[in-house]
Amino acid sequence: MKKAIATSALGLVALGAHAQSSVTLYGIVDTGIGYQSSQTSLGSTTGGHSVVKMINGVWAGSRFGLKGSEDLGGGTKTIFQLEEGFNSANGAQSVPGLAFNRQAYVGVTNSSYGTLTAGRQYTSYYTLLSPYSPTTWLTGAYGAHPGDIDSLDTLYRANNSVVYTSPNMYGLTVSGSYSIGGVPGSFNAGSTWSAAAQYLNGPVGIAAGFQRINNSTPGGGAWGPDSTTSNAGAQTAVSGVNNGYQTAQAQQRVAVTGGYAFTKQWDVSFSYSNVQYIPGTNSKFHDQATFNTGGAVLHFKPITTLDLAAGYSYTRATESNGISSAASYQQFNLSQFYSLSKRTGLYALEAYTRANGQTLGTKGAGNIINATAVIGDGQNGAPSSSRSMFAAGVGIITKF
Numbered sequence: 367m368k369k370a371i372a373t374s375a376l377g378l379v380a381l382g383a384h385a386q387s388s389v390t391l392y393g394i395v396d397t398g399i400g401y402q403s404s405q406t407s408l409g410s411t412t413g414g415h416s417v418v419k420m421i422n423g424v425w426a427g428s429r430f431g432l433k434g435s436e437d438l439g440g441g442t443k444t445i446f447q448l449e450e451g452f453n454s455a456n457g458a459q460s461v462p463g464l465a466f467n468r469q470a471y472v473g474v475t476n477s478s479y480g481t482l483t484a485g486r487q488y489t490s491y492y493t494l495l496s497p498y499s500p501t502t503w504l505t506g507a508y509g510a511h512p513g514d515i516d517s518l519d520t521l522y523r524a525n526n527s528v529v530y531t532s533p534n535m536y537g538l539t540v541s542g543s544y545s546i547g548g549v550p551g552s553f554n555a556g557s558t559w560s561a562a563a564q565y566l567n568g569p570v571g572i573a574a575g576f577q578r579i580n581n582s583t584p585g586g587g588a589w590g591p592d593s594t595t596s597n598a599g600a601q602t603a604v605s606g607v608n609n610g611y612q613t614a615q616a617q618q619r620v621a622v623t624g625g626y627a628f629t630k631q632w633d634v635s636f637s638y639s640n641v642q643y644i645p646g647t648n649s650k651f652h653d654q655a656t657f658n659t660g661g662a663v664l665h666f667k668p669i670t671t672l673d674l675a676a677g678y679s680y681t682r683a684t685e686s687n688g689i690s691s692a693a694s695y696q697q698f699n700l701s702q703f704y705s706l707s708k709r710t711g712l713y714a715l716e717a718y719t720r721a722n723g724q725t726l727g728t729k730g731a732g733n734i735i736n737a738t739a740v741i742g743d744g745q746n747g748a749p750s751s752s753r754s755m756f757a758a759g760v761g762i763i764t765k766f
Contacts, residue, residue: 398761414751507744610726650730
């Protein structure tokens with residue numbers, strides 16, 4: 367249960383607090399055991415071995431945070447959120463060097479005019495598309511489309527962001543975000559911007575969005591530290607799927623997600639995305655690489671304490687950069703979640719990916735290798751050394 371804490375009890379915000387202010391301390395701890403059939407280093411196609419390891423933050427990322435609001439009158443409130451992710455297996459920060467790596471923003475909200483926030487936060491693309499992403503019931507670690515190629519999981523958070531989200535207008539919500547790179551001499555370099563719309567009508571929901579992420583390094587190459595969508599100066603979500611294209615000048619995504627609830631027990635969601643890696647003069651590849659992904663998830667709730675889901679996705683790259691047999695990835699997922707209480711649950715996850723075709727290795731153009739399997743985004747840094755990978759995990763999660 368989330369605990370509301372009176373601001374007068376918090377010395378750091380006690381001074382100047384108003385009677386209609388509130389601060390909430392909340393968190394999640396998620397830990398389990400996982401098995402992976404083959405693990406090797408990123409970019410390698412040899413030396414893979416099976417592994418059993420402790421996993422954390424799989425069903426929902428382990429975190430703690432503070433969020434609050436102050437009533438300014440006239441229906442307007444000031445809001446803020448500070449959220450830190452951590453590794454529950456060893457106590458380390460999720461992202462070294464970032465005190466509030468998940469979110470850190472402040473803003474204002476009004477039920478008639480919408481919400482405007484500034485800081486480190488999710489893009490409009492993710493926020494409005496995510497309710498129907500595969501991660502809702504399959505998790506990001508096991509169920510995100512291979513490597514989270516389309517940014518439908520939480521790996522992509524943007525620094526220096528200004529985000530506006532409209533109120534719900536007859537079922538329609540629109541949102542736009544812009545992240546300032548702050549690179550001298552260029553307003554565009556390092557920036558991230560996105561726009562999205564979501565429509566809800568009873569059991570039906572659909573969302574569409576666009577997102578562009580610009581490298582702050584002129585002409586591409588190593589992902590620059592001023593790039594707004596990055597963690598500690600490194601490009602996020604590099605995996606065996608996009609490893610050969612990580613020196614891009616820009617990444618661009620267009621996606622559509624949606625869902626339909628047949629009954630209180632059955633619902634289905636779907637997603638389609640088109641992802642483009644655009645080269646610059648310093649990139650290690652010379653042709654634009656495009657990945658198309660389609661997927662669906664069927665969710666079943668036979669009793670109030672049990673959730674079951676099954677998912678499938680297919681990702682295919684274009685033939686470019688000397689590749690004549692384009693890479694493709696088929697992923698199959700199952701998930702089971704049992705609620706012990708409103709705050710605590712047990713989960714089990716199973717996933718299998720089969721890769722085919724060819725892709726670029728770490729060195730880029732001219733270094734063509736066989737595509738290797740990647741499951742979700744929990745194994746991005748430790749992909750399979752072969753075309754197949756199986757992974758399974760069990761864990762416990764509790765919220766406060």
